[in-house]
Amino acid sequence: MKSSLTLLCLVVWVNVDASSAQTVCSGTLPNVPDARVTEESIKNEYKEDDIVLFSCNFGFVPVGRISYQCKKNKWVVIRQGKCKPKPCELPDETANGHYRIHVGDDYVFGATIKYTCNDGQIVSKMDNRTCMVAGWSNHLPLCEVVSCVPEATDGRVVVSGLPDDDGVIQYGHELKFSCPNPAHQLKGNPQVVCAAGGMWNNHFPTCEDVTCEAAEKIKNVNVIGIPQNNNNMKYGHRLQFECSNSKHVLKGKSEVTCSVNGQWSHSIPICYEPKDFCGPPPHVNNGDRMGGTRERYRNGESVHYVCQKYYILDPPSAYKKCRDGIWTQPITCLKPCTVDEELMNTQNIQFKYPPEDQKVYATHGDHTTFMCTGHLRLSPGSVGFHQQCINGVMNLPHCQ
The missing domain is CATH 2.10.70.10 (Complement Module, domain 1)
Structure with a gap:
């Protein structure tokens, strides 16, 4: 009887120990950003196969369901949704x-x-x-x-850009100004814009009288037409010049006019003592002087020039003249154009009227006519077949 009672107590102890060994998920719950455990999922202890549900925090919306399950003392994700801001x-x-x-x-x-x-x-x-x-x-x-109110202007200024019927001028609107009378010039900005606070970004300009400053006293030059008070002269005012020494020569215009923008129509002239001789005449590129060259030429003497072969003299009967110690008259030898077979092959063209050799020297102003080789045609955008030599440059057509 005593032995049976001892065995029964052993069995009961073994059963209790097995129950206490059941799997439990302890510690903190899974951390889901911007989410919290639902109230119905909150427990003091989570056993094997227990499920925890999550809901999104205030201001966030779920993208899929979020749930975890207790498996072997660990939390395993079942549905891996997430929470995004609404x-x-x-x-x-x-x-x-x-x-x-x-x-x-x-x-x-x-x-x-x-x-x-x-x-x-x-x-x-x-x-x-x-x-x-x-x-x-x-x-x-x-x-x-925001709107802007136009500033008052005088009758000289012309304003463009004003709304019809005195409409409202809103922010960002631009006005332009001009002075139609050539005797006036614009003083200030030619454009103004309606800016912040209903203010114009610049003051309105005005049209002022065009004036030219009197030239400073020039040595050996008499100036006729300067006002007695030496004030600035208005648009259209004329000044005349002459040399104070009758043996001197005036270089420049003998009369200038006060023109637009307050500028004189020509540079103020000067007077200088003429020289009786010039040095050797200057060299001209691709040209030669006719006759011998001296170291000294008298005032009024001329020297004629001739260009090298295929070059054209410009002007045709060009010469330089000694005048008051200076050689006058600009002279140029205009270059020829060279067209050969190698150059034409790059363009797929040939001469329409072939010369005796396959090289052409075209002088300035001459025309040359080309054609495509074989069955090719003129390329789109190419120059035409009939071309002129202009001072060493001739545009060639291209075929394809």
Whole structure:
């Protein structure tokens, strides 16, 4: 009887020990960003196969379900959803203004946008809105429509760009100004723009009388026409010049006129003592002097030039003349053009009227006619077949 009782107690102890050894998930629950454990899933102890459900925090929406299960003392994911910030609709635009994201990277819960007027003139109390669960906070900010009032001008100035019927000139509008009378010149900026606060970015310009400054006293030159008070002279005023020494020569125009922009029509002349001799005549590229060359030429003497073969003299009967110690008259030897077979092959062309050899020296002004080789045709955009030599340059057609 005593032995049976001892065996029964042993069996009961073994059963209790097996029950206490059941698998349990202890420690912290899984961490899911922007989510929390649902109330119905909260327990003091989680046993084998227990499931924990998660719901998104305020302002976040689920993308799929989120659940974990207790397996062998560890939490195993069953459904791996996630929580994303709740999106807001695109913000409303405001007239005469714009917005940009001030806080955040997208139009989602917690993001803040800030409105700015085109001219910086906000009339609402709040210039920002925040994405909330129910949508955007605050009312849509308003921007005051800025306008500018034209400044008074005199009858000399012509203004272009004014609205018809004296309409409102809004922010960003541009006006342009001009002086139609050549006797007047614009003083100030030729354009002004309606800017922030209803202010013009520059003052309106004016049309002032065109004046030319009197030339400083020039050595050996008498100036006729300068006012007695030596004031600036207006548009159209004329000055005349003559040499104070009758043996001197006037170099430049003997009369100048005050013209547009306050400039004299020509440079102020000078007077100089003429020289009786010139040195050797100057060299002309690709040209030669006719006759011998001396070291000294008298005033009034001329030297004629001739160009090398295939070069053309410009002007045709060109010469340089010694005048007051200076050789006058510009002379140029215009270059010929060279066209050979190798050059034409690169363009797929040939002479329409072949010369005796396959090389042509075309003098300035001469024309040469080409044609395509074989069955080729003139390329689109190419010059024509009939070309002229212009001072060493001839454009060649291209065939393809």
